[in-house]
Amino acid sequence: MDLTQTLTPVVTIGLSQHPNSFDYAMTELNNLVQANNMDVVETLVQKLDKPDPATYFGKGKIEELTQVVIDDGVKTIVANDELSPSQIRNIEKATKARIIDRTGLILEIFANRAQSREAKLQVELAKLKYQLPRLHTSASQRLDQQTGTSSGGGFTNRGAGESQYELDRRTLEKRITHVNRELKEAGKADQIKRKQRDKSDIPTVALVGYTNAGKSTIMNGMINLYGENDDKQVMVKNMLFATLDTSVRKLSLPDQKKFLLSDTVGFVSQLPHQLVQAFKSTLAEAANADLLVQVVDYADPHRDMMIKTTEETLKEIGVDNVPMIVAFNKADKLDVTFPTREGDNLIMAANDTSSLKELAAIIKEKVFKNYQTLSLLIPFDKGDVVSYLNDNTNILKTDYRDNGTVITAELNDVDAKRFGKYVLAAE
Template sequence: MDLTDNLTPVVTIGLNRNSNSFDYSMTELNNLVEANNMKVVESLVQKLDKPDPATYFGKGKIEELTQVVIDDGVNTIVANDELSPSQIRNIEKNTKARIIDRTGLILEIFANRAQSREAKLQVELAKLKYQLPRLHTSASQRLDQQTGTSSGGGFTNRGAGESQYELNRRTLEKRITHVNAELKESSKADLTKRKQRDRSETPTVALVGYTNAGKSTVMNGMINLYGENEDKQVMVKNMLFATLDTSVRKLTLPDQKRFLLSDTVGFVSQLPHQLVQAFKSTLAEAASADLLIQVVDYSDPHRELMMKTTEETLAEIGITNVPMIVALNKADKLEVQYPNREGDNLIMSANDEDSLKELTTMIKEKIFKDYQTLSLLIPFDKGDVVSYLNDNTNILKTDYRDDGTVIKAELKDVDAKRFAKYVLTTD
């Protein structure tokens, strides 16, 4: 049995406005359709300088689309742009098929994938804000159904329909207020957690980038090498937006240096503004990070566009001044040498241990550059200090004297201050 038989067949449509990235955007749309458990049976495109304000496509193309819907036996159309309520209404009226625009499609995917309470609230908020200006589409449909063709009760029914519209609008606005309040409470809890991590002086590194670039694979590779619990791996799937929730893991390097690594939600071109705003709290992990690692699918010919999309999205949520390493991932799909480092760029494969170790070296150079190498004389009755240093610092040398233990170690600033009284001025 073909598993695709259970997928909803759709026709995708798009306007080519002489954009160099149009073909890629349509490919991406088809991938988004697949990520939403649908299958593309046909794509229809038209070259226009701007969309028809009433029907998106021109009149002739709408007629062609209607025939395609009939011939292919589909009842769903997916558009490559965000459509106005009137465009949605008119296309549905002409084709007798359901129309989903790009924004609606991404919102559906996010709604299906959200796992945590916060992610579900963020998606719900985005959907509510998307639905609010489109309310009169469904309200008008109810109005038409209520008035029908009779001539006697039209006025009364129209009033009832308008009342229903206002009621629906107030209900949506009330729910938006409620969800916003819940998200603020959730954000406070997350902020408290981040403040606790800040007080521990543990550096934070956030993986960012285009969806399906391999962020989760990079994270799992790092967990395999340095994680405290390998069972805490994150889900990996070759699909757009396979994961939405931000995952944070504590990593301990062989030299006892520790940092927190977070895997954030991926980006996509034309990511709906509602979602970008809704996911600000999730992406706060990236905003508060000491270092960003932008993971890029190096094997994708459109990688430059993906990098631009990532940087624009980060800028939109106010993340502009955080140091960044660019991890050009999936080099194993190309005939190139890896790992290969050029400045802050690394050509690598997340499935290659040497690549991950080179990435780790780059991370250490960025977040541990302020470490101090000190020699400390610890009295014998301060065994707890020796134990702490052995467990939490990179011990370079240990000697014993009549008056105590001499330890030469790399210390972060907070520990250097904490144990300043034990520091030897000379080895």
């Protein structure tokens, strides 16, 4: 199907209050619009110190916007900022067009992309909390369409004197309570999975960063090289928020060291607070990781801003004490040498095998630094111990004696304690 035939034409609008970042913010907004199957036919901007409290734009600019809507025949306007209920109401009244603010746009994208039950619940919760203070800005019919409720039979039993607004508000509050309860149940299953992984003593590494920076491409490259099941690829698409669900894969390095790699939902500037809060459970993979790999689009001129956005978002969800390295991805788009290591950071390209191997080497240094090299004397009747060591550790040397097999291997703290009785005294 040709998607160009189904794109909804829109006009994007924005206020230039911070000149240094405004052009980038508008470019990002247009990319978000495209990710929501919309087509920007015109962009209107105004330079103001602060938004007009009633109409966002000034009076003259609102008149210009109204004429643009008429001339272009569009029915939707997308604003670069989060608007107040009165601003939404007044702009819609003046232009006779639907207005979507930045928060509403991102919520729509997330609602369309959510696949798992938990992601769908998280997005619904964020949408409900966003709608609650905006009830009186829109007709009941629109609320009915968004929430799947009906103003018909279900509302006929409202108490005497109860307004439609009061009824709608009560309906939303009940739904919020219900979704919160379902999310709590869904979260229990994830907690059980994480506890099981913790018991396995396998280190966890989480890919974090701006949306469309190449996290999923790196994930698939690592799966190809080190995955135990290389058919478990994650989706890759050149689009903002192509996927919302966290993917976790078990990787095994050539020296038998194993770790779990997770690909988390991407960030974007001004990510709605409702979504950050809703996705805390999904981003728990990052909060509980032993190491974060922040993936940055090295070819993007706004990469410093993207790094700042990622770090601010991580801090907001309570991830501020996890060690982190930075993978400056997409170096193949620039005239630079790669892979190039700078301290614990790496300039790389996700489609380059040598880059992925170098990234794995840095990860290995960070998450396996507590491994011990020990020599163990394993009696001949303990073949199960020898098999375990061969399958799960990096064997450096094997010798045979009259009273057993001497294996020199790299062991994590748990295995070192588990097989401590076999440790051979220094000779």
